[in-house]
Amino acid sequence: MTVADHRPVPPDPAAAPPPPPVAPPPSRWLAPLRETGRLFALAGTVVRDTFRRPFQLREFIEQFWFVASVTILPAALVSIPFGAVIALQVGSLTEQLGAQSFTGGASVLAVIQQASPLIVALLISGAGGSAICADLGSRTIREELDAMEVMGVSPIQRLVVPRVLATMLVAVLLNGMVSVVGTLGGYFFNVIMQDGTPGAYLAGFSALAQLPDLWISEIKALIFGFLAGVVAAYRGLNPRGGPKGVGDAVNQSVVITFLLLFFVNMVLTAIYLQIVPAKGA
Amino acid sequence: MVVEGLTKSFGRQNVWQDVTLTLPAGEVSVMLGPSGTGKTVFLKSLIGLLKPEHGRVLVAGTDMVNSPERDIYETRKLFGVMFQDGALFGSLSLFDNIAFPLREHTRKKESEIRRIVMERVEMVGLVGAERKLPGEISGGMRKRAGLARALVLDPQIILCDEPDSGLDPVRTAYLSQLLIDLNAQIDATMLIVTHNLDIAATVPDNMGMLFRRNLVTFGPREALLTSDEPVVAQFLAGRREGPIGMSEEKDAATLARERRAALPYPERVLAPQLEPSPGLPPRAGAQRRRERVLAMLPELPEPARAAILRSYAPVGGAVS
Numbered sequence: 128m129t130v131a132d133h134r135p136v137p138p139d140p141a142a143a144p145p146p147p148p149v150a151p152p153p154s155r156w157l158a159p160l161r162e163t164g165r166l167f168a169l170a171g172t173v174v175r176d177t178f179r180r181p182f183q184l185r186e187f188i189e190q191f192w193f194v195a196s197v198t199i200l201p202a203a204l205v206s207i208p209f210g211a212v213i214a215l216q217v218g219s220l221t222e223q224l225g226a227q228s229f230t231g232g233a234s235v236l237a238v239i240q241q242a243s244p245l246i247v248a249l250l251i252s253g254a255g256g257s258a259i260c261a262d263l264g265s266r267t268i269r270e271e272l273d274a275m276e277v278m279g280v281s282p283i284q285r286l287v288v289p290r291v292l293a294t295m296l297v298a299v300l301l302n303g304m305v306s307v308v309g310t311l312g313g314y315f316f317n318v319i320m321q322d323g324t325p326g327a328y329l330a331g332f333s334a335l336a337q338l339p340d341l342w343i344s345e346i347k348a349l350i351f352g353f354l355a356g357v358v359a360a361y362r363g364l365n366p367r368g369g370p371k372g373v374g375d376a377v378n379q380s381v382v383i384t385f386l387l388l389f390f391v392n393m394v395l396t397a398i399y400l401q402i403v404p405a406k407g408a
Numbered sequence: 409m410v411v412e413g414l415t416k417s418f419g420r421q422n423v424w425q426d427v428t429l430t431l432p433a434g435e436v437s438v439m440l441g442p443s444g445t446g447k448t449v450f451l452k453s454l455i456g457l458l459k460p461e462h463g464r465v466l467v468a469g470t471d472m473v474n475s476p477e478r479d480i481y482e483t484r485k486l487f488g489v490m491f492q493d494g495a496l497f498g499s500l501s502l503f504d505n506i507a508f509p510l511r512e513h514t515r516k517k518e519s520e521i522r523r524i525v526m527e528r529v530e531m532v533g534l535v536g537a538e539r540k541l542p543g544e545i546s547g548g549m550r551k552r553a554g555l556a557r558a559l560v561l562d563p564q565i566i567l568c569d570e571p572d573s574g575l576d577p578v579r580t581a582y583l584s585q586l587l588i589d590l591n592a593q594i595d596a597t598m599l600i601v602t603h604n605l606d607i608a609a610t611v612p613d614n615m616g617m618l619f620r621r622n623l624v625t626f627g628p629r630e631a632l633l634t635s636d637e638p639v640v641a642q643f644l645a646g647r648r649e650g651p652i653g654m655s656e657e658k659d660a661a662t663l664a665r666e667r668r669a670a671l672p673y674p675e676r677v678l679a680p681q682l683e684p685s686p687g688l689p690p691r692a693g694a695q696r697r698r699e700r701v702l703a704m705l706p707e708l709p710e711p712a713r714a715a716i717l718r719s720y721a722p723v724g725g726a727v728s
Contacts, residue, residue: 266498274495274554277455278509279484 169283169364170357173291176284183289190293194255198301202250206305209246210312213237218321230317231328232335238309239340240399244347245392246309247302251294251352252384256359259290260380263363264373272364287364291356298352299345306344337406343399350395351388358384409433409454409565409597414463414473416446416453422621423449427463429616429626431565432700434693436591436598438608440632440643441618442652447601448492450618451569454599455487456480467565485513488563488596492570494554496542502529503538506557513561528556532586547574552583559590565597566590572604580604584611585682592684592691605644609633609679613697617643619652627708628701630719633678634711645673678715 217234221227263286266272272282317323362380366372409431416423423446431437441447452458454465456472465472470483496505506525510516516524529538532552542550551574558566568587572580584607591598600607608615616626619639625632632640642650649666684691698720705713 269498270491270493270495271497273452273457274489274491274497274557276457277484277487277489278512279481280512281481 165365166358166361169287169361170353172283173288173357173360176281176288177292179284183285186286187289187293190259190290191296193258194251194293194297195300197254197258198250198297199304201254202246202301202305203308205246205250206243206309207312209242210234210238210309211316213242213309214313214317215321218317218323222321227323228327229331229335230323231314231331232333233331234313234317235310235332236336236340238313239306239336239344240396241392243302243305243309244344244351245388246305247298247348248351248355248388248392249385250301251298252355252359252381252388255294255297256355256384257377257381259294259356260359260363260377261373263287263290263360264366264376265370267364267366268369268373282364287356287360290360291353294356294359295349295352298348298355302345302348306341335406339399339403343395343403347392347395350391354387354391355384358387410464410466411454412464412466414450414453414460414465416449416458416460424618424621424623425462427618427623429623431597431599432614432693432697433597434591434595434691435613435697436587436600436611436693437614437616437626438612438629439599439601439616439618440603440608441601442643443603445618445620447603447618448569451489451567451599451601454567455484455489485561486564488558488561488566490551490555490558490566490568490571492573493547494542494550496550496553496557498542501539501541502534502545502553505542505553506538506560509557509561524560525556528560531559532556533582548576548579551575555583555586562594563596566599568598568600568602570602570604571600572602572607577606580606585685587611588682588691589684589688591693592688595692597693603643605646608644610682613681613693619643628697628704628712628716629681630678630715631708631712634715635709636711641673647673649673678719680719 214230214234217237218227218230221230221233263272266286272286275282275285314325314328317328318325359380362376362383363373366376411427411429411431414427415425427450439447439450449458453460454467454472456465460473463473467483468486470479472480472483475483496502497508500508503525506528507521510521510524526535526538529535532555534549534552534556537545537549542553545553551571555568555571558568571583571587575583587598587600588611590596600611602608612629614627615629615632617624617632617640624637624639625635633644635641638651642652651663653662701716702720705716708716
């Protein structure tokens with residue numbers, strides 16, 4: 128230790144030391160850009176840490192079970208009326224056009240490609256993401272995550288990665304379930320309510336729909352699950368000030384995820400329609 | 409552990425600037441400061457949780473401010489940190505909380521982990537509560553459990569953030585003794601951030617004080633405890649008269665009015681430093697400190713010099 132450290136500062140209480148030159152505060156207009164950048168950085172870290180040992184299997188299973196248990200029932204309940212609405216709407220439209228035999232194909236395309244991934248996205252972010260965000264947020268303000276980092280354990284690898292992977296897996300599986308339930312709902316309403324022909328409804332499937340439609344549906348669900356998990360984790364890791372901040376963070380995480388998912392859905396749909404030729408075209 | 413020219417701001421607001429000090433190895437240091445002077449921020453900067461804009465924190469050759477994340481993670485394993493309210497994991501029992509660093513960083517067998525954890529649990533007086541969740545115990549117990557967890561890897565550097573807040577005076581005294589005993593046992597470098605005067609008076613070898621964006625002073629405990637610098641004197645006396653106001657600073661007019669009306673601060677009595685409990689080895693840090701402090705004696709102000717000589721004088725004799 129050097130001797131100079133012990134020399135007391137000359138007692139001069141009246142003259143406060145001049146504040147040091149502080150860099151000008153960053154522009155407020157760039158704040159959204161900065162937040163976006165940090166979100167992407169987190170997403171990158173999550174992808175990288177996914178491959179870092181040891182994988183937190185226990186945490187992953189717990190989170191998977193949790194997210195699945197809060198989303199399965201609402202998803203099923205939402206998908207039945209959703210499938211029905213699409214079937215009824217498409218049914219009445221095709222009747223006007225005189226193309227009743229394609230009702231099945233058209234409604235199944237709408238359910239599998241659009242309705243199902245979006246229902247999954249809404250439930251994953253609304254039910255699963257909000258819980259993840261609240262959990263991480265309250266841990267952050269209790270300094271649990273600081274403590275973890277001090278102990279040389281990365282909270283991203285330990286907590287965020289299992290959660291993001293869990294939301295992705297749940298999204299993919301849930302998407303399958305919603306597609307089936309939605310299609311069944313559509314079938315039921317078309318055949319029973321609108322007196323459609325069961326054979327024609329089912330034959331329409333293979334007339335218009337094809338296997339890549341199923342792929343894009345699952346790919347969308349996978350990406351939506353990733354986004355919902357990362358956004359929830361990002362907002363949860365950065366709450367602003369106290370318990371109230373956690374509430375705000377949860378709120379924002381759901382809204383941000385919704386906006387992001389609808390936008391990404393649009394982009395994915397546009398790309399898909401461009402690169403995969405429609406059946407029979 | 410060396411801190412050089414550390415400066416930290418949040419947005420436009422400067423927390424402190426140009427803080428330079430060295431924590432002597434194996435000694436106990438205390439950082440004092442009125443509430444809101446960035447003591448906790450200082451602590452978090454030392455472990456690299458917050459990134460100061462300027463300066464360096466050198467720990468075992470690693471700069472905790474600018475080094476790559478990987479090196480910082482490695483160096484953090486040297487630290488044991490006790491957070492303000494324990495920062496225990498809410499979903500784990502006290503036992504699992506305290507065992508967490510062991511399970512994470514060592515390949516010890518479960519029976520050995522159990523032995524080490526129970527040893528620490530006993531040390532902080534939590535026997536019987538180790539199966540409870542953090543939500544089921546009082547704030548003081550959470551704090552002690554946080555300390556036990558910080559100690560479980562035998563850290564070389566121990567940082568304590570307000571170990572006394574939420575504890576009664578008796579428990580605070582026990583905790584002070586515990587910290588000194590620990591220091592005797594594992595010879596760790598310790599930094600305690602607090603505004604508790606009892607801890608400040610009896611525990612540390614060295615003291616510093618943060619006020620008004622600056623490190624007012626850092627040096628041997630006698631230097632600060634006998635200092636007549638207004639800020640330090642007011643803080644140690646716990647009085648309203650002086651440069652520290654309710655919202656950190658006072659204006660000149662209030663100060664002048666006070667100066668006319670004020671009674672002098674009561675005479676300060678320099679309390680002796682705590683010794684390790686009987687049966688423990690003498691503190692190696694205290695031995696090193698003695699040589700270090702005696703070597704720097706001529707640099708110190710007169711009252712501090714006298715106090716140091718008094719404290720090192722054998723009973724009835726004098727240090728030549």
